Amino acid sequence: MEKKMTWKELIVGDILEGGTSLKFKTGNWRSKRPVHIPEKCINCLICWISCPDDAIIVDKENGKFLSFNYDYCKGCGICAYECPKKAIEMKEETV
């Protein structure tokens, strides 16, 4: 368990250094997970543009789809819905 700060330890006034959302891993909200189908993918990256959580990882070398960042993907399914080639499928999360 993460140890939470007391009111005395907190920075005064809810004013923080930038980028704190990186520490908030929202992947465990997911009930469905996106799965990539490489044969159908044309690397248009519409999934990358559409993802509200910046959870599509693109290969910096060739600019192609690499993977999903399951630490932050909430399983909203927008990527699968927007994909013009149906190259992303939403599968039930298994426990």
Add this chain to the structure above:
Amino acid sequence: MGIKVVKTGNEAFAEGMRQINPDVVAAYPITPQTEIVQIFSQFVADGRVKTEFIQVESEHSAMSACIGASCAGARAMTGTSSQGLAYMWEMLYIASGLRLPIIMAVVNRALSSPINIHCDHSDTFGARDSGWIQIYSENVQETYDNLIQGVRIAEHPEVRLPCMIMTDGFILSHCLETMEMLTDEEVREFVGEPPERGNLIKAVVENKPITIGALDLQDYYFEHKRQQAEGMKNALKVIPEVGKEFGDKFGRYYGMVENYKLDDADIGVVVIGSTAGTAKEAVDKLRSRGIKAGLLKIRVFRPLPVVDIKESLKNLKVVGVMDRVEGMNAFCGPLYSEICACLYELEKRPILTNFVYGLGGRDVKVEDIELIFNELLRVLEKGVKEYTLKYIGVRE
């Protein structure tokens, strides 16, 4: 040292702001506050201050602009009245929650409806739980002195809360009184440079991004509110310290409350704002008749000076609490309930009654206060009260 001048409450506010020379002023005009920013904007146009003056389209935006400026480390000020304060509502809580020491000059005016431009305290009493420090003024001199002290109180590192300074609409804001103005140098030296505020300064100087008002759910919201409450608690200590320093330097001392002839008093009234001056006249008249009357003036309403209130009233037999607000709870005015709460912990406490007066600027004369004291005397004689709340000056 200072010079004697004749000023209205609004002029005193504007001159005080000029001498404080804030980085940013964002304001929208509303009667009876309009003059403050009108005069101040002339100072800006004449180059007498370094202030960036932002003309906004509403009070909601005025407070938003002050919040933005204060977040960037600036000393920000504004002013408003009545509906303007009401329109600022959600931003008031954001200013205090973010712990931004914004200073606001408020000219008290009744809230609509019915529409009215004259004095009562319904506007700022409504904002009593917004996390702002509230300091009320009896006269033009106090209006000016409170504004200058307000900067030091709000910015104190252990407080860091926004502060509103009140003056009574028209009664003080538009009436000329003689007062002593400090020199520009004295004010600038007294308020000094604002103390550094951690991440805010880093963001500006080191050009680092900051997050302001991050989502704060079940796991941290409570801790932030607890922290904010501590700032308000610390203000109980800081306000009299600043009041004493002001007195040591300029000869006028300020505490949380003012006791007037209370030491041996049997009966007394509790009052806020300009009516304290009228009520002191009434106390003097009663004293000349041999009646042991006194007065407690609440200068600071937030934080509530519970220790001072208990100490001041503990030996009285009957106390009348004067509310310039109708609390609309079908029982009593808001000041009454707070004074009640303060005195409840005393083993032996005075009989308390409540008088609602002066709504919408209804004139309050010395005779009205004498009438209140006569009611208190009647309770003193009988040893019991017949009512909790009485309206003073309304046509029955």
